[in-house]
Amino acid sequence: MRIYLTKACRTCPFKDQCTRSNERRIKRWEHEHVVEAAQMRLDQNPQAMRVRRETVEHPFATLKMRMGATHFLMKRLPNVATEMALNVLAYNLTRVMNIVGIKPLLVTIRA
Incomplete structure (x- = not known):
């Protein structure tokens, strides 16, 4: 996790909507950009998850069946x-x- 501190909140007109303290602490996972890029790709192509689900579900169902589905x-x-x-x-x-x-x-x- 990376933590960013900013003192710009003191003069920001939206401070009341953001934070009650004098400074804003922003926590971001160091690989957050990867998650955001994946979400952006998904937003651009909403059918991608459906196609992936249809492609991947069969092998996993077969594996579960062979493993005893337990x-x-x-x-x-x-x-x-x-x-x-x-x-x-x-x-x-x-x-x-x-x-x-x-x-x-x-x-x-x-x-």
Whole structure:
């Protein structure tokens, strides 16, 4: 977090709407500009989240179904990350086998 202090509030006509103190403290996350840029892109293209949701929901639903749609079996973040990575790897391999076929996949792996 970055904290900015300004004494310009003493002479500002909108001081009563902003702050009761003599100075204004503004707190900003150091990566706030990234969040603002993402929000600006979303404001320019409101359908983007709908497209993303439609694209991403199917793989996550499939992963949840394969995992048992309940919870992770492991505890602690490194273990859960490994479990998720293995699930994603299995999902991706299944997709490749369905799209390309098993024989071309094996030829590519051996190459």
